Amino acid sequence: xxxxxxxxxxxxxxxxxxxxxxxxxxxxxxxxxxxxxxxxxxxxxxxxxxxxxxxxxxxxxxxxxxxxxxxxxxxxxxxxxxxxxxxxxxxxxxxxxxxxxxxxxxxxxxxxxxxxxxxxxxxxxxxxxxxxxxxxxxxxxxxxxxxxxxxxxxxxxxxxxxxxxxxxxxxxxxxxxxxxxxxxxxxxxxxxxxxxxxxxxxxxxxxxxxxxxxxxxxxxxxxxxxxxxxxxxxxxxxxxxxxxxxxxxxxxxxxxxxxxxxxxxxxxxxxxxxxxxxxxxxxxxxxxxxxxxxxxxxxxxxxxxxxxxxxxxxxxxxxxx
Numbered sequence: 356x357x358x359x360x361x362x363x364x365x366x367x368x369x370x371x372x373x374x375x376x377x378x379x380x381x382x383x384x385x386x387x388x389x390x391x392x393x394x395x396x397x398x399x400x401x402x403x404x405x406x407x408x409x410x411x412x413x414x415x416x417x418x419x420x421x422x423x424x425x426x427x428x429x430x431x432x433x434x435x436x437x438x439x440x441x442x443x444x445x446x447x448x449x450x451x452x453x454x455x456x457x458x459x460x461x462x463x464x465x466x467x468x469x470x471x472x473x474x475x476x477x478x479x480x481x482x483x484x485x486x487x488x489x490x491x492x493x494x495x496x497x498x499x500x501x502x503x504x505x506x507x508x509x510x511x512x513x514x515x516x517x518x519x520x521x522x523x524x525x526x527x528x529x530x531x532x533x534x535x536x537x538x539x540x541x542x543x544x545x546x547x548x549x550x551x552x553x554x555x556x557x558x559x560x561x562x563x564x565x566x567x568x569x570x571x572x573x574x575x576x577x578x579x580x581x582x583x584x585x586x587x588x589x590x591x592x593x594x595x596x597x598x599x600x601x602x603x604x605x606x607x608x609x610x611x612x613x614x615x616x617x618x619x620x621x622x623x624x625x626x627x628x629x630x631x632x633x634x635x636x637x638x639x640x641x642x643x644x645x646x647x648x649x650x651x652x653x654x655x656x657x658x659x660x661x662x663x664x665x666x667x668x669x670x671x672x673x674x675x676x
Contacts, residue, residue: 358390361497362392385425393432396409498529556626571587580611
């Protein structure tokens with residue numbers, strides 16, 4: 356049986372893009388495979404310094420996973436920071452990673468104009484990610500398209516380690532959600548916290564509606580034909596609805612008797628209906644943090660056992676006793 360592993364950075368409550376692109380996809384894959392899902396609270400330290408904010412993020416991310424059906428009896432569910440072996444392995448991998456490889460990583464290149472603000476954690480981010488994966492010898496990594504380069508770095512480092520110290524690691528492969536790779540934000544760019552363009556399905560009805568009504572559209576009048584494939588509202592509706600409903604909306608756009616406000620209201624109603632159960636469960640978990648803590652601690656005991664045994668083998672191969 357293969358091992359699935361993925362994590363979400365603890366920088367805020369998961370948005371609609373996280374849910375469609377990673378969470379639902381990973382939970383589906385976990386049903387027929389061994390799986391480890393973690394909250395990447397160490398990764399979040401590259402940008403977040405407020406302790407309370409980070410803790411709240413952890414609980415909200417855990418509540419999201421659980422509300423969408425993560426089975427913590429089958430899946431090992433844990434906080435990254437509770438497994439110190441991941442940092443130990445990260446150092447070993449750092450010592451095999453050429454500087455130019457990290458210098459050319461997208462995350463670093465994106466910020467290099469502000470070098471005085473970049474911390475070493477951001478620079479070595481891909482190696483900590485590699486350590487997350489290789490520590491558990493994971494086979495399949497459900498990731499977004501923007502993380503592909505980081506996985507390629509993981510593959511390269513694993514191959515180098517195997518060449519230097521003997522066969523130690525599996526070479527992991529990505530598992531993209533091909534149907535829904537890119538979820539647009541309210542401004543049309545990829546939905547991301549860094550762009551401040553997300554849709555938060557766990558907001559109150561009033562605030563959620565306000566967020567959706569702020570989706571950017573053009574100024575084509577109601578009675579004019581519109582191109583649905585250029586409309587952010589339609590793209591989001593298509594990502595969430597079945598083919599039949601999507602086709603109906605598509606035809607109305609082409610016919611030219613359909614306004615953007617009507618489309619936004621329909622999207623709002625679709626989100627409320629589609630995620631009604633998850634919205635209720637999310638509030639239940641947030642009001643019972645003790646339940647989340649128990650589930651995480653149970654997962655961390657299991658993850659710790661695997662990590663301890665694997666780091667022992669890794670160090671043996673490196674002749675570190």
